[in-house]
Amino acid sequence: MPETGLRSAPRFSIVVPVYNVQGYLRECLNSLLAQDFTDFEVIAVDDCSLDGSGGILAEYAARDPRVLTVRHEENRGIGAARNTGVDRASGDYLLFLDSDDTLTTGALRAMADRLAGAADPDLLLFDHVRSYWWHAVQPSAARELLAGAGSEVFRPAERTEFFQMFAVVWNRAFRRCFFVDNGFRYTDGLYEDALMVYTTMLTAERALCLDHACVDYRQRRHGNSMKTPGRKHFTIxxxxxxxxxxxxxxxxxxxxxxxxxxxxxxxxxxxxxxxxxxxxxxxxxxxxxxxxxxxxxxxxxxxxxxxxxxxxxxxxxxxxxxxxxxxxxxxRTRKNGQERLRAARGALSKRASGSYYRKQLKRPLDPHLAVFSAYWNRTPSCNPLAVHEKAKELAPHLHGVWVVREDLADTVPDGMDHVVVNSPRYWEVMARATYFVNNVNFADGVVKRPGQIHLQTHHGTPLKRMGIDQQQYPAAAKGMSMRKLLARADRWDLSLSANQHTTEQWERVYPCDFESVDAGYPRNDVFFRTGARDVLDIRARLGIAPGATAVLYAPTVRDYQVGYVPQLDLEKITRELGPEFVLLVRTHYFYGQDPHLQELQERGALIDVSRHPSVEELCLAADALVTDYSSIMFDYANLDRPIVTYADDWETYVRSRGVTFDLLSGEPGDTPGAIATDEDELIEAFRSGRWDDQAAAELRAAFRARFCMWDDGHAAERVVSRVFLGDQHPAPAPLPLAARTPAPSPREAARIVAGAAPVPAGDGAPDRPGAELTG
Known part of the structure; x- marks a missing residue:
């Protein structure tokens, strides 16, 4: 069992058993390391996690010597993990905290203060709260009991009312010598808490109470072993x-x-x-x-x-x-079950109200039929399109059908099979397809049948708060039913991710029973498979003059605003930057066409690319990106080209939408390059060269290392292999960042085409004569 970290003799040893909790682990560890009482050690025992939990533990241990990590080489269960933690502990008191729960603010200080004047009792019993995914917080039933005990030290066997407390080990602290000297060990299987609670209470001579709620007990919607039925419950x-x-x-x-x-x-x-x-x-x-x-x-x-x-x-x-x-x-239980069954049948009847759909639902699934959709049934694009194209190559036995809105049906490429929403054939394919691929959710009326597989590809890396986190931000959650959102997410079998940050976020904010697919975003494969001539051809089609520095400006939507409100005086920016720069402006797809942008384009001040069908082409054409909080920054970072963050309303955005990390911290990994918080600062960043200097390059490298983990040009292949082919087509592991060669920048492309520079070797470099010019 390898271990890392430093040892000390602290007041508290906090044992955290860890198994496949990457979506919650950071919050747990942060709650410990943020305590104002600092005399403690954390002993985190990785019980052979299969997800990214081990990497998270290593990261925390590397930056805080109070964190000691131990890994089991095989999964042994929570009891064994706690025993391992006890064996490594050196503190006066043992605390046991589950890795999806948190300590409340001031918890350790409150414990230490209560223990200070009590001559080290064997047990300290303390309060907790329960928190639910909809952000309700419920106090425990023991609050009055604990408060009534005051500072009295008592023998638990003589105060039987305390045996009515919730019988878990994380709502009490154990004096380590008492625990070890009496030979207490956790047993295998569920319900080990009750046995440990009762035996320690019956053995202890001196106990003390604290009415401070020290633990926030998370009520997980999915993933709680106590809520998963099976024979393991016979361990009781x-x-x-x-x-x-x-x-x-x-x-x-x-x-x-x-x-x-x-x-x-x-x-x-x-x-x-x-x-x-x-x-x-x-x-x-x-x-x-x-x-x-x-x-x-x-x-x-x-x-x-x-x-x-x-x-x-x-x-x-x-x-x-x-x-x-x-x-x-x-x-009562049977009645509740019958009521749930009737409700489910009623919902099914309502969702499948059309007699044609109900009839189709009785037909067998077509094992070769796959349904694709993107951005609420808009034109085929994004990750689903890249998956579809790769599936045609690697899984030709599949037949893909795209779902589109009627008003956009004429935008579907020739030869691509598609159905219009709510048409008879739409209901047929929705009833009979085996595979469903979307970067948003399919309509509520779609019934998921046994045997159908839903892949949620998503369409970005989350800087802003998503899923159940939006409940805390009314501007972001207006008109949204979280229960309906989670009901839609319950249909996901697989959730695609481009980096560890995204995986952790999706698993926490969509508390549903899906499996994460850490493969990278297929839409970004093109960044590693595009040659020099293609880059120049895209620029020519967009009307970018040869030699001009093209800056793509792509701001995101503001939840606190109604309609498109420009954050920049675009006319001023283009005038101040001068003719050597050309501004490509892409508004968010939520907005319609902006007359002012069209006017500026007609005057030659900029190029309005808001309706260009491929944002990937725009990225390939641009020498630099200016954005605010849009997820385009994470995709563009794959190209290793300059990114300037323009954030004139950061505080307002944080308050209204919330963020998952501090984009403006200037710390490596958080900030992708130069920062500007007003128009003059943005103009200065380009005039001074700060947009593309060494400091910006170093920040960009750290940002790429954090957020471009799995994008290497083979993401679509990994997804197709995982979803459609299984073991028939083993997919390549992601290449190391240093081994990837993204598409050349426009300046590099011009030199390559002119024959002034060789093509660098690497995965993205073509290997056939002349290919470097054709992509």
């Missing part, structure tokens, strides 16, 4: 058998056996009644095992307390599954 019987074996060895605790018997049976009933834990077909056996435990451990003279359902206890005592099913709890 083994855990409670261990608890009663512990009690057998402690005759001094005999008076507490009825309490723990009631706790055990209530836990069985709670678990067995939930479809999210025990499958319907497994319930008879679950009941039988629960009944055996009831008879084996029932204390003499036990009577169910008033607060529980006595009928359920009686059913277990008699071993009557029929009586058990008839009980109120099971009836």
């Amino acid at each position: 019987f083994e855990q409670y058998q261990r608890l009663f074996a512990f009690l057998d060895g402690r005759p001094d605790l005999a008076a507490l056996r009825p309490l723990f018997f009631e706790r055990m049976i209530s836990h069985f009933l709670f678990t067995g009644a939930r479809e999210s834990r025990v499958l319907v077909q497994d319930r008879p056996e679950f009941f039988r095992r629960a009944a055996e435990m009831y008879r084996r451990h029932k204390p003499a003279g036990f009577t169910p307390p008033a607060e529980v359902d006595a009928r359920q206890f009686q059913a277990l005592e008699r071993g009557s599954y029929r009586l058990f099913q008839a009980g109120e709890l099971m009836s």
